[in-house]
Amino acid sequence: MAAPHSTPVMGDPPEIAQQKALARQHCVQSLRTRGPDADAGIRARLKTLLSPRPHQAIACVWPLPHEVDLRPLCHWLHENGARVLLPETTPRGTPLIFRHWHPTCAMRVGRFGTHAPDGPVLAPDIVLVPLLGFDRAGNRLGYGGGYYDRTLARLPSAQAIGYAPASQEVAALPAGPHDQKLPCIVTEREILRFDPPSS
């Protein structure tokens, strides 16, 4: 019997991958040296955007040491009736899964030093997406795992909201075939909204 034909799942072309790697170096450096008020400003704007409904499942992010700290927002969402989820970093090449968090739950250390709760896996209604970099077209840059691209591609009805200090804006990010544009990006300065792609 003939072997079935399958379309290889291609990553980024080499020139795009190289441009992203360069942009990543720049963005990691500016994230580490961001201003002291950026995190609180981002949390305040996210609060204005998220008015949690009871049991609404909102995927937040537990920060790596140099990242924007959403932990106070996790507590606020929990106190206001939302279900707070956090990503568990799955093996490379697979989408993230999200586990239910509450203030006293046990946390486990996972891949790349990320932390995830020891709770049940749930599907998010809203996904907060950490950004290393972004541009004014809604393109985002992460650490290069492709995790959020794979995850958002499988959650078409979830609302994705990117967040980053304003310092992480770059003129134009390179975009590969799998890159998911974000409909909304929040910084401490503004809330950017982008039109959905026309079909």
Ligand SMILES: Nc1nc2c(c(=O)[nH]1)N(C=O)[C@@H](CNc1ccc(C(=O)N[C@@H](CCC(=O)O)C(=O)O)cc1)CN2
């Ligand atoms: N706090 C947090 N959790 C998160 C993410 C994130 O960006 N921040 N993710 C977002 O997708 C996923 C984990 N993704 C990651 C993918 C790759 C690397 C990584 O390669 N880290 C390198 C250093 C990268 C650098 O500094 O340039 C390493 O640990 O050597 C880290 C996280 C899910 N959880």
Ligand SMILES: Nc1ncnc2c1ncn2[C@@H]1O[C@H](COP(=O)(O)OP(=O)(O)OP(=O)(O)O)[C@@H](O)[C@H]1O
């Ligand atoms: N849905 C997908 N299917 C196959 N490959 C993908 C998919 N999403 C992303 N990739 C590939 O994974 C690699 C890493 O992607 P990219 O550089 O965009 O990661 P990132 O968005 O910076 O990281 P992250 O999403 O983890 O924050 C790229 O080669 C990209 O083409």
